[in-house]
Every structure is written in C-alpha cells, then in structure tokens.
Amino acid sequence: MKRNFTLITALLFGSVVGFSQQKKTESSTAFFKKIKTEKVISDPSVVWKNFGPGMSGYNEEFWCHPTDPNVMFMGPDMHVSYGTWDNGKSWHTIKDSDGLGLDMERVLDITFSEQNPDFGVAIERAGGVYTSNDRGRTWNLIYDIPRTSGKHVSNAHTQVAINPENDKEWLIGAGDFWNVKDNHRSLAQPHGNIHERASYGYILKTKNGGKSWSKIATDISGNLDVARIIYHPKKPSTIFIATNYGFFVSENSGDDWKAANKGLPNNLPRDLTSYYNPKTGDFELFLIEQTVYKKSGNTTISKGGVYNSIDEGKSWTNITGNLAIDLNEISFSSEIDRYYNTIGYWFGQTKQQIKAELKELPTEALPVFNRLVVNPLNKDEIYVAFNKKHDKSFGAGDLWKTDNGGKTWIVCARNGMYWKAKKDKAYWASRNNPIGDNIEFAHLQVNMDNGSERSGNRMLAINVKGEVFIGIDQQTLKSKDHGKTWQQVDDFETSPGSNKWIGRGDSDLPGRYMLHETGIKGRRLLASGEHGLWQTTDLDGWPDKQAVAVEQIDGQVHDHSGMHGQHSTSTMAVHPNDPNTIYSLAWRQEHRGKLRRTQDGGKTWENIATILEADNPFYRGLVTQYSLTIDPKEPKNMYFCTVFKPIAEVGNGMAKLTKGGLGFYRSFDGGYTWELSNKGFHKGASVRRIKLDPENPNIIYAALNDNIGGLYKSINKGTSWEKMRIPSEIKAVNNVFIDRNSQNLYIATGRRTGTYEEGGVWRSKNNGKSWEQIFNAPFVWQVETSPLDEKLIVISVAGQAGHMSKEFMNPGIYLSQDGAKSWTKINNGLGQPNKMVDVKPDPYNKNVLWSAAWGSGWFITYLNGSTEGWSK
Numbered sequence: 001m002k003r004n005f006t007l008i009t010a011l012l013f014g015s016v017v018g019f020s021q022q023k024k025t026e027s028s029t030a031f032f033k034k035i036k037t038e039k040v041i042s043d044p045s046v047v048w049k050n051f052g053p054g055m056s057g058y059n060e061e062f063w064c065h066p067t068d069p070n071v072m073f074m075g076p077d078m079h080v081s082y083g084t085w086d087n088g089k090s091w092h093t094i095k096d097s098d099g100l101g102l103d104m105e106r107v108l109d110i111t112f113s114e115q116n117p118d119f120g121v122a123i124e125r126a127g128g129v130y131t132s133n134d135r136g137r138t139w140n141l142i143y144d145i146p147r148t149s150g151k152h153v154s155n156a157h158t159q160v161a162i163n164p165e166n167d168k169e170w171l172i173g174a175g176d177f178w179n180v181k182d183n184h185r186s187l188a189q190p191h192g193n194i195h196e197r198a199s200y201g202y203i204l205k206t207k208n209g210g211k212s213w214s215k216i217a218t219d220i221s222g223n224l225d226v227a228r229i230i231y232h233p234k235k236p237s238t239i240f241i242a243t244n245y246g247f248f249v250s251e252n253s254g255d256d257w258k259a260a261n262k263g264l265p266n267n268l269p270r271d272l273t274s275y276y277n278p279k280t281g282d283f284e285l286f287l288i289e290q291t292v293y294k295k296s297g298n299t300t301i302s303k304g305g306v307y308n309s310i311d312e313g314k315s316w317t318n319i320t321g322n323l324a325i326d327l328n329e330i331s332f333s334s335e336i337d338r339y340y341n342t343i344g345y346w347f348g349q350t351k352q353q354i355k356a357e358l359k360e361l362p363t364e365a366l367p368v369f370n371r372l373v374v375n376p377l378n379k380d381e382i383y384v385a386f387n388k389k390h391d392k393s394f395g396a397g398d399l400w401k402t403d404n405g406g407k408t409w410i411v412c413a414r415n416g417m418y419w420k421a422k423k424d425k426a427y428w429a430s431r432n433n434p435i436g437d438n439i440e441f442a443h444l445q446v447n448m449d450n451g452s453e454r455s456g457n458r459m460l461a462i463n464v465k466g467e468v469f470i471g472i473d474q475q476t477l478k479s480k481d482h483g484k485t486w487q488q489v490d491d492f493e494t495s496p497g498s499n500k501w502i503g504r505g506d507s508d509l510p511g512r513y514m515l516h517e518t519g520i521k522g523r524r525l526l527a528s529g530e531h532g533l534w535q536t537t538d539l540d541g542w543p544d545k546q547a548v549a550v551e552q553i554d555g556q557v558h559d560h561s562g563m564h565g566q567h568s569t570s571t572m573a574v575h576p577n578d579p580n581t582i583y584s585l586a587w588r589q590e591h592r593g594k595l596r597r598t599q600d601g602g603k604t605w606e607n608i609a610t611i612l613e614a615d616n617p618f619y620r621g622l623v624t625q626y627s628l629t630i631d632p633k634e635p636k637n638m639y640f641c642t643v644f645k646p647i648a649e650v651g652n653g654m655a656k657l658t659k660g661g662l663g664f665y666r667s668f669d670g671g672y673t674w675e676l677s678n679k680g681f682h683k684g685a686s687v688r689r690i691k692l693d694p695e696n697p698n699i700i701y702a703a704l705n706d707n708i709g710g711l712y713k714s715i716n717k718g719t720s721w722e723k724m725r726i727p728s729e730i731k732a733v734n735n736v737f738i739d740r741n742s743q744n745l746y747i748a749t750g751r752r753t754g755t756y757e758e759g760g761v762w763r764s765k766n767n768g769k770s771w772e773q774i775f776n777a778p779f780v781w782q783v784e785t786s787p788l789d790e791k792l793i794v795i796s797v798a799g800q801a802g803h804m805s806k807e808f809m810n811p812g813i814y815l816s817q818d819g820a821k822s823w824t825k826i827n828n829g830l831g832q833p834n835k836m837v838d839v840k841p842d843p844y845n846k847n848v849l850w851s852a853a854w855g856s857g858w859f860i861t862y863l864n865g866s867t868e869g870w871s872k
Helices: 002-008 026-037 333-347 351-357 425-430 445-449 802-807
Strands: 049-052 059-064 072-076 082-084 107-112 120-124 128-132 140-144 157-163 166-174 203-206 214-216 226-231 239-243 246-250 269-277 282-296 299-309 371-375 378-385 399-402 410-413 457-462 468-472 475-479 486-488 491-493 501-503 511-515 525-528 533-537 549-554 568-575 578-588 594-598 606-610 624-630 638-643 657-659 663-667 687-692 700-704 710-714 733-738 745-749 760-764 771-775 780-785 793-797 812-816 836-841 848-853 858-862
Touching: 049 501, 059 107, 059 457, 059 468, 072 107, 107 157, 120 157, 157 226, 166 226, 166 239, 226 269, 239 269, 246 269, 269 371, 282 333, 282 371, 282 378, 333 351, 371 457, 378 457, 410 475, 511 568, 511 836, 511 848, 525 568, 549 594, 578 624, 624 687, 638 687, 663 687, 687 733, 700 745, 710 733, 745 793, 760 780, 771 793, 780 836, 793 836, 812 836, 812 848
Parallel strands: 568 624, 733 780
Antiparallel strands: 049 858, 059 072, 072 082, 107 120, 120 128, 128 140, 157 166, 166 203, 203 214, 226 239, 239 246, 269 282, 282 299, 371 378, 378 399, 399 410, 457 468, 468 475, 475 486, 491 501, 501 549, 511 525, 525 533, 533 549, 568 578, 578 594, 594 606, 624 638, 638 663, 687 700, 700 710, 700 733, 733 745, 745 760, 745 780, 760 771, 780 793, 793 812, 836 848, 848 858
C-alpha cells in the first residue's frame, strides 16, 4: 500500500501546452502507464462518510446472515451494495472503493456457509461470482459466468446455495426469476417471461470452490428459471428447487431430478423456504403458489396460496387459511382498481374490458403473493408478501402473518390513508385483524400517510433472532415484535419529531448538484433525484460532531392535500440578496421543466415559469438541466443550460420537447420569461455547464461536451458565443471552473469512449492563451478549487464505457493540496467511485470536502486529521 500511495503522489503534469505541440516528461509518461494498468490504493487517512439520507431509493434485495444477527446486506437498485456488522446501526459499501465501480453492482443473491460464518458467495446481475472470507466486508471476483445466448452484456442468474457440509460445493440457478418488474405471470405465460439479460435451463454446480463448473438440471426445461435452491441440512445429497416449471427434488446431489407436486394445485411456485430445528431434527418446507384466476359467471375464483411439506416435498398441505379477502367488504377504490388490473393482465385483457365483463367482486379473492419467510425459532410464525406496485397483484396491507401455522392470517404491515382512517372496522374485527397504521417512516412519512398504499413491498427477510425486514416504497423497515410495529432503520432522527435526519450509510438516493455558499454559513443545499431538495441543519445535540444532519425542504414533505413537492431537483440557486429565496429546476417527475421558487426558505413553493414541456409521461425524463445561476450584481439576470448529451444523469436521454429547446437559457426579469441564446454554438451543441466570471458577470463560459465540443466564451451575457482556443486533442469539455482568487481557468475534459490524450484536467493562468495539463485521465467530469486556497484542488474522474473500463483502472476522486504538483487518490468509503457527479471543497472549512454520487447520496470527509465538525 505504501509503494502505491507514494506513486500516486508523484508529479503528474507541469508542462505548458501551446497549440502546435505538447511536451511530456519521461517520468510523467511512465507514471500514467502505471496508473493505467494497475489499481492504485487510496490514502488510508481520508475516509468518506455517506450521510444520506438513508435508503431513499428502492431496495431490491435484503439478506440476513444465517448465524450472525448483526450481519446483513442489501442490494438497492441504484448499482450500490451495503453491509452492516452492527445490526443496522451503520452501513458500509461492500464494493471495492478503489475498483472500477462495476463490482457487486446489482447483487442478486448472497449466502454464507453454515460451517464457517466468515465465508460467503454472492452473484450479481452481470454474471460475476464473488466470494468473501471476512463475513462480507470485502468480496473478490472468482468467476464470470459465460453467456450461452443473447446479445445483452449482462448474464443474470438467480440464486446461490452452499452445501451445508462442504464449503467447496455451490449451486447457482439460471434465470431471471426475481425480476419483479418484468417477469409477470399470466394465463398465456404461466411460467413467466424470458429476458435476454439472463440465461436459462440449468443449475451451475462447482465442487472445487469455483475452479470448474458443470451444468445440472438441464432436462427439466430449456427455459428453466430457478427461484430457490435448498440443501437438506442433514443430508445435503438431497436438494430442493422451486422453479417456474414446478418443484423438484434430487436425492443424488443433483444428478437426477423428480417432480414433487402432490397437493400443489398449480405447481407454479413463487417462493420456497425451509425450517430446521437442529435439536429435534424437525425439517419442513414452505412454498407459495402462483395465484391462478378463473372466470366464474360475473366474477372470478382464485387458486393458490401457501403450502407446507413435512415429508421432504413428497406431499403438500394447504395452509392458506383465511388469506383470501372479501373485496365487497373493502371500501377502498384503489384496491378494487388494483384487483381489476391484476386479473385483466392474467386474462390478457385491458382493465376496462375486464371491469365491464366481470362486474361482481369476489368474496374470496386471493392476491398474488411472491415472498415468504418462516421464523427460525417458531415454525408456526410465517410471513407472506406481495409487491402491488411492480408485480401484478392487489390486496390489503403489504405483509401478512400467521402465528398458528396458517390457520388464520392477519395484515401485519399497514400504512396509508385506508389504514390510518381505520376503515371497514367491522370486517377487520370479524377477522381478528388489527386496524390503524403501524409503520414509522423517516422523511417519507407525510407522503406515505397521504398515499393509497400503492408503493408495494419489494423484499422480505428474517434473521436468526426472528426479527423481520421489509422494504416499502423507498424505506427499509424492521420489526422486533413479530410484526406488531415497524420502524425505519435507514436514518437516525436527531430528536423525536425534528425531521432532521442523519443517514446510517445506506443511501440509494441519486445525488446531484450541491450548493455550499447559500447566504447562510451553516446551510448547504443538496439536490437529489426522486427526493427533492435538502439542506444541512444543526445536529440538535447529536453526540458525533462530525456527523451531518439534513432536512428536506422540497419533496415528499410537501406531498399532502393533493399537492406534491419537487421530487427530482437538478439544479438550484439562491438570491444573492435574500438567502430565503431559492430557485430550482427539475428534469423529471413533479414540476419538471418549471422554474420553482420559495421566498421563505423552503416552507412554501410556487412555480413562476414553465420553460420546458414534453410529450412523455410526467414521471419520465424531460431533459437534463444544470448550472442555474443568478448574476450577483443584477439578480434579475438568470441563466441555466439544457444538456443534449448528459453523461452523469439517471435515465440518460431526452424526451421530444413540445416547448423549449437545448442550449443556453437566459432571463432578464427574475425568471418569469426565458429565451434560448445559442448564437455562435455549432449545430448539435451540448452545453453541459456554464460559469460566470467572478469579476465580470457579463462574461460567461460554457463547457460543451459533445463529440466536437469545446470551451466557449460570451462577453455580452450570452447574446453571442465565441469558441476559445484549447489543445486540439480535446474533443469534449465536461466542466469549466474559475478560481475566484487567482482567476485561473480550469476545464475537465474527455469522453466515455475517449483516449488519454483528449482527457484530463487543464489549467490556464492567462485567460486561455495557453494551457497546461495538470492531471491525465481519459474521462474527467469535474474540477474545482477551494475558495480558501487555490492550491487545494479536487477532481472527479469517471469510469469509461463497459468495453473499455479496464483500460483505466482508477476512477474516483483525486485531491491536490499543493497546486497540482502532486495528487492523492481519496476513494475510501465511496461505493461508486466511477460515478461521482459532484465534488466540492467546503467554502468555510479548508479541511472538509463534500461529494455526491450517481446513486448513493452524499458524502463528507475530513482532511489533515481534523477532529472539528464541518460547520466550525
């Protein structure tokens, strides 16, 4: 580590570059060859802390260690992965912070040995098989599963299992079973959908720890999609699998398979689990059947539910009990609508068609359940879940439970208007079902209280202590009292009712632009995708003085009374003379394309201009906006840009605009009216960033990042633009920055598929007459200097396109504290080093840096051994 760290602090570039030649020293050339081909280790003294807010995105999967209740893992949908080793008090990335950022990106399964609690195996969607020998703290790629067909670069497999008596034997199921958004079942396709991102038709087996592999279970179906794999705990030559073609058993280690479906009405499993008591030897299997619907007169009958086997799958007993509900007793129009949507999809008809045909609601309607767990301490305590938002299902609540082995069931996770209002009391009383909401969310509370329980439950897990975990909307929830109450475990609230949150490190929030000079020294503004606009706030007595507390000032906190806050904030600006007046823009979801304003620090908001509109649904992307800027001398003058070629956004691309366009926008009346002003830009120009000259706001610089991009300058507030001379090898400029003290000009350059020669960070000390390259990398997104010291420079170096990713081994954040004479890689703690969308030195504390990640929230780090809080 010391050797590599010394290497990274070597001199990078110090030569002045003219426009006819570029001088490179031999030592710097040797260095870049080294950094290109070898992974360089970050400075261990600099550690980034993810401050959240926690799990503000969807959590696709959740795993509990089979023997250690303090160890859990989660696989959110924004390409991050986290682990905890203190029972959820803190979460940490399990990706390699000094890697390419592609490892453990969309983890589909994690399992650990029953013999050695430190040994685990994981699989992720691109086909990587990983192992850990330190209880999941670090993971190493040991095998890339080859594709057998299809064109997609991914190679998804579903499940992994470790032989309970032999840590060298593992099984990996092929398919895409748990792709709940796209793998729906219907009468026409009862076995689900086939997706090119996955391979099907087999189970992979290794007997030597991944050194070699064979395929088993190949004679069941070429489209075999594996849901679960379970070894018998005492005789592991017996293996059970639940698949899209039924339940099967092998009694000879997978060489032969036999169907075992006696008592299963449909033989279409949706989930499988087991219970084992090592003291008594009691072993049982539990299975959820896909619900199958049939038309019966003016209504439907349903067949499916929960089943139990006490004879190793030879026969199954129905323990569905009273899981079906009488929809005639449910006075909740949203649930009735979801019922018709579900059966319409099953029969291949539109919701309107099926509603007109089957007007009578069933008295025993069985939802489509897709997950179950059994308490390892009590086999009679069983939980079943559905995902009403992404699967085709309906039903009261988000989780059902029995504590008597399936004789009777109750809704044990309840949120939203229906439960909060305690509707249909008599009906639920007749079922001995509690009513009222019983879930505590974090900043989502207002949104969830005023919702129609539409969010769906995306995951379900239980640990060895019987504590249960679910994921509703964008929150991870835990019950320690057998489902009676649920509390979010993603954030700490500084004090009860404060609505000030300190993340535990598991953020899945799309981090965006950060504004640190806001007219209020202790306030930093933080934009996010899907969760609006946030500000830092006081710690309210929190003991860790280096923690960061945040509160939402636009977003879900305003989702009530038919109103909605802005959910995907792309850029914002503060009025230079009034810190309570804030402006913002959104690229998707609520209030997209509108200039939004608050004049009371975020308590209330209004839209004062509609600048952009498109022909696609509001929740889709409109167009990327950035660099909302207010002239500090003439605040009525405002500017921003719309980006033709976004490179760091969620959901790249652009809608077909019906109002507005691409390029440089300006307003001279405080944001009420706007005009495009692109005179001088080349055709198809992509204006990614703009920057006002700190000395003369009539001068504006624009960074154009298309394939014939460059650096442009306007001396007349954007009325016309002129292309500046920069080194000819540069094809795209991603960011432009001006140091306010020295007036030195910096540009970050490069393309996702570009070369070393065209990328890097360049500096001009003479207003662009000549340039020196101060950092060399193929694709750099950002460069900024500290307002307190120009010698402190931070940059964000992105990863390249997938097929070129290994040509540059060291994406991430780099720091220089000596004016670019030497650099330090500072990635420790980052879960997405290849996609850090913003990085900034603190404007008031030289020892503090901030960063934002594409899909894992915001981070803070302290330099030079500082023990002070960031606001000191």
